[in-house]
Amino acid sequence: MxxxxxxxxxxxxxxxxxxxxxxxxxxxxxxxxxxxxxxxxxxxxxxxxxxxxxxxxxxxxxxxxxxxxxxxxxxxxxxxxxxxxxxxxxxxxxxxxxxxxxxxxxxxxxxxxxxxxxxxxxxxxxxxxxxxxxxxxxxxxxxxxxxxxAMVTVPLPAEGDVADGFDRGARKNLRRIMNKLEREGVRVELAEIRREQIDRAVDEYARQHIERWESRGGSYFRNPENVRFLKLATREAYDRGQGYAAELLINGDVAAQYFIYIEGGQAYGERIGMSQRHADRSPGWLIMYHVMGELRSRRVHHLHVGPGTEQYKYAMGGQETIxxxxxxxxxxxxxxxxxxxxxxxxxxxxxxxxxx
The missing domain is CATH 3.40.630.30 (Gcn5-related N-acetyltransferase (GNAT))
Incomplete structure (x- = not known):
């Protein structure tokens, strides 16, 4: 073809x-x-x-x-x-x-x-x-x-707290983050992105990526083809009942986003973005934790977090497949x-x- x-x-x-x-x-x-x-x-x-x-x-x-x-x-x-x-x-x-x-x-x-x-x-x-x-x-x-x-996959616990599969240091760090936000009265919520919101959400993802990476070698989201693909792929996944995307809101602001494909009990999540404005509140850890809970409620038992050996993947209990x-x-x-x-x-x- x-x-x-x-x-x-x-x-x-x-x-x-x-x-x-x-x-x-x-x-x-x-x-x-x-x-x-x-x-x-x-x-x-x-x-x-x-x-x-x-x-x-x-x-x-x-x-x-x-x-x-x-x-x-x-x-x-x-x-x-x-x-x-x-x-x-x-x-x-x-x-x-x-x-x-x-x-x-x-x-x-x-x-x-x-x-x-x-x-x-x-x-x-x-x-x-x-x-x-x-x-x-x-x-x-x-x-x-x-x-x-190495493709890294995080197994989701069948019951209990989804953080039970994290290593001790990661669990302690997550508790510290959540306790601090609670003491400060910071409002944290996970909001699912609806299909009609996909274009707006991807544009925000690209904007935050450019903001975060411009001083560190540049962002590949300067290329409009990458923005177009993420929009197309997410819409196609939603239309097949295989898409899930969410935003972590901190006091109403978009602090992090996650775009995921779901097939059977497997979820494929490689597009995770974070806002520089809320970087000190660890929005990446927060959205991972909340999304993992949501995925488990959808009968997902494995989250594939993509190739690459970033330490946070292993701290969450990630396992390698070469x-x-x-x-x-x-x-x-x-x-x-x-x-x-x-x-x-x-x-x-x-x-x-x-x-x-």
Whole structure:
């Protein structure tokens, strides 16, 4: 599929394969389509589909983009949701019907036909199919080996206080924060964001992100594509009954926000924002605590807080799952990479973490 217009006809079969493969919400039809729509000025769909008797049995949700390094034009084929400076789909993965190595081979033949110098498929969820894909890419092209990031997941206690799963220091810190606010008469409440409030809420999220990060290297929410994606993805999730977003209000002011996708008993929450104005009141800890309670009431038992090893994730009882992936180069880029003065990293300009 090379255009957004081709995608709707495949939604039902795409989702059937994803369920068969236990793919995460980041491999879903609706998030891939929202990402490709929001970033259509930066990347183009190159979705490889393997069909059998009218059903999808293999799918590689890829996109293509170009850039140059020292004047050398580079053509990249990557998983949708992995483009530097753009919001990512953290565990987007290739999907292959279990027990079908022939489907994987058909997928690789189609990938081989596409126009690319670099293949970049990292941070996929582990499965026998993604493991087989990594091995076949390694055998077929000059590989770029990458150790996957750690995806951190916080299990929610089935009963009692949701903070019971936090470590001792985190529980003590949370009690101190809440007691201090109570003594000062500060009003704290959690408000769910309604669908008609999404655009306003995302604009506020972007404003606060820019305010917080402008003096520390800049905010990627200066890019309107990132704002557009968060709005599109959140609306699509709400329309499917899979979205939840909330604001923590301190004395009526928006002090923090959290945007989450929910599927079954799993919640995926990577977009958490905080106001500089209320930074001394630890709004990040407060919204995490209150949202975890709300998610548990919705029968969520695991909250995926995204890749990255920030300490607060582990203080809340976070557990690691290592993601898998691989890159590859071919053609002129592969030839240049063999020269002693050029490393693969210098030539490709790629980093392990290209999305944000």
């Amino acid at each position: 090379r255009s957004l217009d081709e995608m709707p006809d495949h939604e039902r079969s795409w989702e059937a394969l994803r369920r068969q493969c236990d793919g995460t919400v980041h491999s879903s039809y609706y998030l891939n389509r929202a990402w490709l729509q929001a970033f259509e000025g930066s990347a183009r769909p190159r979705i490889v589909v393997v069909e059998e008797k009218g059903s999808i049995v293999g799918l590689a949700p890829l996109c293509s983009y170009r850039y140059s390094v020292k004047g050398v034009p580079i053509k990249v084929l990557s998983l949708a949701g992995d483009l530097r400076g753009r919001l990512r789909l953290s565990t987007n993965s290739i999907l292959v019907s279990p027990g079908r190595p022939d489907v994987l081979e058909a997928m690789l033949r189609e990938i081989k036909k596409l126009n690319w110098s670099i293949l970049w498929t990292i941070n996929m969820g582990w499965s026998p199919q993604t493991e087989a894909y990594v091995e076949r890419v390694r055998e077929t092209w000059l590989p770029i080996e990458r150790t996957g990031q 993601l898998v992936g691989i890159g590859a180069i071919r053609g002129a880029v592969a030839l240049l990479a063999r020269l002693p003065m050029l490393s693969v990293d210098r030539l490709t300009g790629l980093k392990e973490d290209t999305g944000v």
